[in-house]
Amino acid sequence: MKAMHRVALTLGLVFISAGSIEAAEAFGPVEEVANEVYVVNNHLSDVRVYAEDASGRLHRLGRVSRGRLKSFEIPSEVAGSDFRIKVFPSNPLWASPAADFGIKTGVLDFETDHQVTVWLEADLAQSKVEIDRG
Numbered sequence: 001m002k003a004m005h006r007v008a009l010t011l012g013l014v015f016i017s018a019g020s021i022e023a024a025e026a027f028g029p030v031e032e033v034a035n036e037v038y039v040v041n042n043h044l045s046d047v048r049v050y051a052e053d054a055s056g057r058l059h060r061l062g063r064v065s066r067g068r069l070k071s072f073e074i075p076s077e078v079a080g081s082d083f084r085i086k087v088f089p090s091n092p093l094w095a096s097p098a099a100d101f102g103i104k105t106g107v108l109d110f111e112t113d114h115q116v117t118v119w120l121e122a123d124l125a126q127s128k129v130e131i132d133r134g
Contacts, residue, residue: 035079035110037061038117039087040069043127046090047120051078052104063090064120074110082107085118087127105129 039049041064049061051074061072074083088102103124108116108131115132 035074035076036071036115037074037085038069038071038115039064039085040117040119041066042122043089043120043124044122047102048088048090050086050088051075052084052086053078054081054083058086079110082109084108085116085129087118087120087124089124103127 037049037051039047041047043066046063046065048063049070049072050058051061051072052058059075059078061074062070064070084104084107086102086104103120105116105118106129112133113131117130119128119130121127
């Protein structure tokens with residue numbers, strides 16, 4: 001019981017002696033990231049990432065290994081209008097980008113959607129898209 005009182009007393013003294021914490025301010029130019037999409041791959045395999053333009057044409061952005069985060073720059077011809085992000089598992093090999101085997105985001109537009117992050121889950125149906133509309 002005495003040990004418990006000592007621990008409580010010690011923690012109380014630590015909290016009382018702790019000073020206030022101020023947020024650090026960054027100075028200098030702020031670089032605005034434009035035309036980028038982030039993909040966090042928590043799926044069971046590597047994935048292929050595409051941007052689909054308004055006409056339905058797919059533009060290959062690249063691959064994301066399992067357990068990795070990767071950012072992709074969207075080509076200017078795609079980012080200038082409405083587009084979608086499509087993600088397909090690299091396995092099985094028979095899955096083509098034209099098939100509906102995979103996931104796709106809703107319609108995106110970089111004029112209003114400032115940062116887009118796709119969170120892939122082990123079950124692709126449980127994946128989420130986070131959009132910062134500033």
